[in-house]
Amino acid sequence: MKPSSKITQVAGTxxxxxxxxxxxxxxxxxxxxxxxxxxxxxxxxSPGALKRLSLGYDGLMADIYWTRAVQYFGSKHxxxxxxxxxxxxxxxxxxxLDPHLIxxxxxxxxxxxxxxxxxxxxxxxxxxxxxxxxxxxPSEWRLYYDLGFIYYMELKDxxxxxxxxxxxxxVPNAHPFLGVMAAQMAQHSGELQMAQMIWSTTYQSTQDxxxxxxxxxxxxxxxxxEDVTHLGNLVAEYHARTGRLPDTFSDLQNVGLLHxxxxxxxxxxxxxxxxxxxxxxxxxxxPFLTKGTPPGYVAPPPRFLPSD
Amino acid sequence: xxAIEILGLTKTYxxxxxxxxxxxxxxxLRLQVEEGEIFGFxxxxxxxxxxxLKMLMGLVYPSAGSARILGCEINDPRMKAQIGFLPEQPYxxxxxxxxxxxxxxxxxxxxxxKERKRRVSEVLDRVGLPNVSGMQLRKFSKGMLQRVGVxxxxxxxxxxxxxxxxxxxxxxxxxxxxxxxMEELKRAGKTVxxxxxxxxxxxxxxxxxxxxxxxxxRGVGAVADLTSSVQGKxxxxxxxxxxxxxxxxxxxxxxxxxxxxRAVVLxxxxxxxxxxxxxxxxxxxxxxxxxxxxxxxxxxxxRPAEAAAGxxx
Amino acid sequence: MSSRIRHIASxxxxxxxxxxxxxxxxxxxxxxxxASILVGQISIGIERLVVINLGLTAISLFGVVIAIxxxxxxxxxxxxxxxxxxxxxxxxxxxxFIVGKFFGLAGTLVVNTFFMAIGVFLALLxxxxxxxxxxxxxxxxxxxxxxQFLIITALALFFSSFxxxxxxxxxxxxxxxxxxxxxxxxxxxxxxxxxxxxxxTGAAYLLPNFASLNVIGSVAxxxxxxxxxxxxxxxxxxxxxxxxxxxxVLIFEHRNLK
Numbered sequence: 001m002k003p004s005s006k007i008t009q010v011a012g013t014x015x016x017x018x019x020x021x022x023x024x025x026x027x028x029x030x031x032x033x034x035x036x037x038x039x040x041x042x043x044x045x046s047p048g049a050l051k052r053l054s055l056g057y058d059g060l061m062a063d064i065y066w067t068r069a070v071q072y073f074g075s076k077h078x079x080x081x082x083x084x085x086x087x088x089x090x091x092x093x094x095x096x097l098d099p100h101l102i103x104x105x106x107x108x109x110x111x112x113x114x115x116x117x118x119x120x121x122x123x124x125x126x127x128x129x130x131x132x133x134x135x136x137x138p139s140e141w142r143l144y145y146d147l148g149f150i151y152y153m154e155l156k157d158x159x160x161x162x163x164x165x166x167x168x169x170x171v172p173n174a175h176p177f178l179g180v181m182a183a184q185m186a187q188h189s190g191e192l193q194m195a196q197m198i199w200s201t202t203y204q205s206t207q208d209x210x211x212x213x214x215x216x217x218x219x220x221x222x223x224x225x226e227d228v229t230h231l232g233n234l235v236a237e238y239h240a241r242t243g244r245l246p247d248t249f250s251d252l253q254n255v256g257l258l259h260x261x262x263x264x265x266x267x268x269x270x271x272x273x274x275x276x277x278x279x280x281x282x283x284x285x286x287p288f289l290t291k292g293t294p295p296g297y298v299a300p301p302p303r304f305l306p307s308d
Numbered sequence: 309x310x311a312i313e314i315l316g317l318t319k320t321y322x323x324x325x326x327x328x329x330x331x332x333x334x335x336x337l338r339l340q341v342e343e344g345e346i347f348g349f350x351x352x353x354x355x356x357x358x359x360x361l362k363m364l365m366g367l368v369y370p371s372a373g374s375a376r377i378l379g380c381e382i383n384d385p386r387m388k389a390q391i392g393f394l395p396e397q398p399y400x401x402x403x404x405x406x407x408x409x410x411x412x413x414x415x416x417x418x419x420x421x422k423e424r425k426r427r428v429s430e431v432l433d434r435v436g437l438p439n440v441s442g443m444q445l446r447k448f449s450k451g452m453l454q455r456v457g458v459x460x461x462x463x464x465x466x467x468x469x470x471x472x473x474x475x476x477x478x479x480x481x482x483x484x485x486x487x488x489x490m491e492e493l494k495r496a497g498k499t500v501x502x503x504x505x506x507x508x509x510x511x512x513x514x515x516x517x518x519x520x521x522x523x524x525x526r527g528v529g530a531v532a533d534l535t536s537s538v539q540g541k542x543x544x545x546x547x548x549x550x551x552x553x554x555x556x557x558x559x560x561x562x563x564x565x566x567x568x569x570r571a572v573v574l575x576x577x578x579x580x581x582x583x584x585x586x587x588x589x590x591x592x593x594x595x596x597x598x599x600x601x602x603x604x605x606x607x608x609x610x611r612p613a614e615a616a617a618g619x620x621x
Numbered sequence: 622m623s624s625r626i627r628h629i630a631s632x633x634x635x636x637x638x639x640x641x642x643x644x645x646x647x648x649x650x651x652x653x654x655x656a657s658i659l660v661g662q663i664s665i666g667i668e669r670l671v672v673i674n675l676g677l678t679a680i681s682l683f684g685v686v687i688a689i690x691x692x693x694x695x696x697x698x699x700x701x702x703x704x705x706x707x708x709x710x711x712x713x714x715x716x717x718f719i720v721g722k723f724f725g726l727a728g729t730l731v732v733n734t735f736f737m738a739i740g741v742f743l744a745l746l747x748x749x750x751x752x753x754x755x756x757x758x759x760x761x762x763x764x765x766x767x768x769q770f771l772i773i774t775a776l777a778l779f780f781s782s783f784x785x786x787x788x789x790x791x792x793x794x795x796x797x798x799x800x801x802x803x804x805x806x807x808x809x810x811x812x813x814x815x816x817x818x819x820x821x822t823g824a825a826y827l828l829p830n831f832a833s834l835n836v837i838g839s840v841a842x843x844x845x846x847x848x849x850x851x852x853x854x855x856x857x858x859x860x861x862x863x864x865x866x867x868x869x870v871l872i873f874e875h876r877n878l879k
Contacts, residue, residue, distance in 0.1 A: 385714065392710075403635070
């Protein structure tokens with residue numbers, strides 16, 4: 001006269017089994033489908049058509065496409081891919097659906113413009129995306145900053161970069177850095193300082209995890225480059241004074257050229273080679289290094305460190 | 309062997325949304341129905357009759373207690389092939405015709421194909437619906453649906469039948485027919501357990517009755533035994549303008565209106581009163597039973613406990 | 622399968638037919654005729670694409686609507702109209718009733734899809750004059766659509782076993798929409814941190830994944846589907862439907878039918 005305990009047990013057991021099996025099967029299906037999923041998302045590639053199809057739920061659709069863009073770039077980047085063909089259309093659709101999604105423009109400036117493997121290598125489309133953002137959000141100083149950033153970092157176009165930073169500096173509540181940047185761009189002096197300033201501004205002002213990690217990586221590389229240049233100059237001076245190369249950094253300390261032995265951003269000491277060059281000990285940790293790597297070193301595809 | 313044994317079935321519902329409080333729909337009920345009996349389950353609306361039947365059919369689970377039908381547990385499929393159930397105001401798949409519905413129920417009850425065909429037309433005939441083969445049930449009147457309900461209950465020739473208010477929705481002829489059917493089932497050795505709030509049906513048909521009120525069993529037994537302690541009342545009306553003293557001693561109540569006199573007497577005093585009136589050569593207009601003895605018993609049983617115990621003088 | 626399950630299933634099928642559910646085929650036929658004549662005249666080169674996309678999408682939507690709107694009433698309507706009483710007082714177990722109902726509605730949808738598929742292939746023949754080898758993949762897409770129907774039917778039945786028809790419809794339809802964006806849901810989950818991430822990922826795996834069963838887009842472009850994937854998807858759909866059915870059986874077994 002009670003609910004059958006046999007049926008309860010059988011159905012309950014079966015329910016749990018089915019639940020576990022379904023998860024396992026789904027994982028298997030995921031593995032089989034691989035990248036196919038993201039290829040499919042762009043069967044409708046016209047932002048206008050999508051906006052109409054989203055039946056007024058464009059905000060939600062924009063969020064969905066934003067997630068897709070981040071997922072797409074993240075998975076490709078992790079796999080060390082050289083091609084990011086869908087990144088531009090995904091970001092364009094996202095911003096068409098929601099023109100006020102500032103983080104999407106920022107993402108575009110940081111990852112659409114740079115050359116592969118660090119980005120899609122499409123600076124022109126990144127510039128168009130930023131200009132579209134500025135038209136829709138003229139009072140967002142970040143967008144002018146992003147635009148100047150692309151011109152400076154990828155195209156070394158100081159005139160347009162200065163112009164973009166200057167436009168941004170006139171927006172109410174703009175970061176004071178923009179005015180300084182505009183002036184420096186006009187003279188294009190102090191490359192290292194400028195780069196450091198730009199990356200630290202990005203690092204401090206961004207909300208996006210990937211963008212921040214990328215900026216941190218760049219800042220570390222700049223720090224190393226600064227150290228390597230400085231130490232290199234000291235080695236040259238030691239050579240000029242004593243007529244021979246130092247064996248260790250303590251040789252530099254002994255003659256009063258160096259107070260403290262510097263370490264790289266991860267706390268490792270630098271390496272002094274027998275031919276007097278200064279090198280970083282773990283070059284793989286500094287993807288964007290232009291100096292301080294062993295001769296003939298080929299950098300692996302850059303990855304952000306999740307700890308940033 | 310007892311056909312139905314109800315062993316302390318209890319049902320409590322939780323009522324209220326925020327603060328749940330238990331509401332007792334059926335207090336522990338013990339009943340035993342013998343095979344071959346027609347058993348009446350009497351009570352006013354909301355007494356717990358339908359709840360009891362639903363528990364017996366396995367539709368509602370009891371809060372406590374158990375029951376056995378034909379010696380089997382309630383959810384035993386072998387037992388279920390041997391019982392028939394007519395719900396209160398039955399309703400069926402209205403996109404089917406009566407024959408299709410019965411065919412389907414025959415399949416579910418495990419009646420084999422050849423037997424099924426024969427039984428379907430037989431029971432349709434038996435309940436007085438021989439010529440409705442092409443009509444979907446959505447076009448059926450309430451009375452016709454009740455007949456279909458009876459038909460599906462007896463379709464598979466079950467040993468025990470449960471009827472919930474079988475007479476409701478039927479015209480007097482229909483009621484007569486259902487009574488005849490129940491008597492026929494009894495003659496064929498079947499057990500019939502039916503609930504009703506119409507006492508005349510029960511009095512005419514039942515070997516034994518149970519009276520239930522507010523979820524509590526108030527009395528059970530053969531009709532004659534139950535009513536031996538109570539008497540019915542009769543109203544007698546005659547022409548005249550005074551109440552004779554000899555009548556006054558017999559009557560429970562009497563009154564004079566214009567040139568008619570009415571008096572209410574117990575069944576037992578009815579003959580004495582009529583004899584008196586005849587001796588006086590008074591013209592008797594009518595003799596009407598006010599309550600049968602079962603009704604009187606029923607009313608007594610429905611009163612609060614202390615009233616039934618005789619606190620009222 | 623016990624004969625009672627079979628009888629309940631065929632009665633459910635008969636109910637759908639008598640309630641004129643298959644009339645949706647007429648609307649579908651009109652849609653397909655109109656579409657194929659229209660694209661035959663206006664578009665160059667993408668007639669096949671349009672016919673496959675439109676046809677399969679319509680089959681999917683029609684089926685989902687039927688599955689939900691019949692599915693949600695399968696149990697609750699029988700309780701409400703009390704037609705269940707005379708069924709369950711017979712030697713029918715409650716789980717047999719649920720399973721029979723499921724197969725009845727699933728059968729209805731298969732038959733419905735079969736007729737619609739004929740319509741799609743006729744339209745394809747009309748616009749491209751002959752069949753191509755790639756048209757075979759349309760059959761796979763149709764098969765995947767039927768797999769989706771199995772999951773939705775089981776879910777609708779599950780909700781129907783404890784909730785009102787209106788709420789059941791809302792639940793089932795929400796799950797269909799969410800499940801169609803299952804990949805994105807996992808994307809959201811991947812962007813979260815810590816406990817939230819675990820919870821969100823867990824939810825994303827437990828929700829029905831209709832997205833992976835949707836191959837209309839790739840099939841319309843003539844891309845194939847791997848045999849092993851077909852097997853895995855089949856297994857997934859069956860297991861998921863079985864899970865929902867177990868849930869329905871569990872709840873229904875414990876219900877008091879008032």
